[in-house]
Amino acid sequence: MKTPRAVINKRYEEKHKEERKARHVVWGTSVAREYAEEIDEYLKKNKLTKVELIAAGYEALRNQYNS
Numbered sequence: 001m002k003t004p005r006a007v008i009n010k011r012y013e014e015k016h017k018e019e020r021k022a023r024h025v026v027w028g029t030s031v032a033r034e035y036a037e038e039i040d041e042y043l044k045k046n047k048l049t050k051v052e053l054i055a056a057g058y059e060a061l062r063n064q065y066n067s
Contacts, residue, residue, distance in 0.1 A: 002010075031039070043053060 039053070042048075043050065
């Protein structure tokens with residue numbers, strides 16, 4: 001049996017699914033656990049988010065390939 005909160009959350013998710021899909025992209029990708037843990041530790045140590053990592057990497061690659 002689902003809790004009332006779970007029912008409310010499910011209803012909310014269903015109602016806003018298209019809105020979320022229009023605003024955000026989820027990349028289903030896989031990285032070796034050891035490498036991912038190393039990255040996560042680095043991000044945590046430097047108080048960075050994965051979004052900041054992606055943005056910085058993208059900018060670095062753009063600069064590298066557009067020069």
